Amino acid sequence: MDTRGGESTPQNTDLGKPVEFVYRPTAADFEEALRARARRSSAGRAQALMAPVMAAVAVSVFSVARDAPPVVWIISLVLAVPIAFWGTLRGLRTMARRMHSMVEPYGEARMVADERGSVTTGERASFSMHWVVFREYLETPGLFVLLGGDRAAGVAVLPKRGAQDAADIDRLRAILDRNLKRL
Structure with a gap:
């Protein structure tokens, strides 16, 4: 029950909920990401x-x-x-x-994203990134591609095939829309 007065509004229950993707990166993922970057940024x-x-x-x-x-x-x-x-x-x-050759040795990746950023854990390494590391993102039919900011030339690739269910793709898109500029 809302005790602040006024009308009670429904809350977005997915807002604070993290989203998880599990995937094995491929060279084709990186090629698709670089081609999309060449076309859209x-x-x-x-x-x-x-x-x-x-x-x-x-x-x-x-x-x-x-x-x-x-x-x-x-x-x-x-x-x-x-x-x-x-x-x-x-x-x-x-x-x-x-x-791809740089990330291939880390094996299958498990990425968990929320409003703060993402944590990716591979079979041999893990790393976390806050959304401020990236400035913008673009979406292809098979990927989310995160592009680095002014001082970073980074490209992060998140294959949609790693989503645990179809709703996770929409939830990740919503998180990215709230934190990054869409190209």
Whole structure:
């Protein structure tokens, strides 16, 4: 019974309740996270576009400096820019595999999140993070991707397949919405 006066309002009973995910991270998780970051965050887009833009600038400067005919200039651009995009995609895949190789030895992970942050326990290590470590998050069909703040370039990957039941995905989304900016 509410003794403060006025109307009694129903409380959100899930607000203080922690949510638990159990999963084994995969290289595909990290690749999906890095690709989503490259598409949806300004830092990710800048990183993904840097190589193609630099390739176009280099071809243009070299073509002007060497007084190349326009046909050579256009052919060089048509070849250089797609190769730079391909290199960027290969770089994301390589980065994802390296990130996975760093967490793979820890085995299956159990992540418990609440309003303060998350605690992740693996088979060989555990760590905790307060939400202030991250600035924003994005959601893909299979993941929640937490992105580091101004002074941290961290990326945390939380696969939705680790949810104990479908309601846990919604509860984690609500926790993240209250504590981080959604992209």
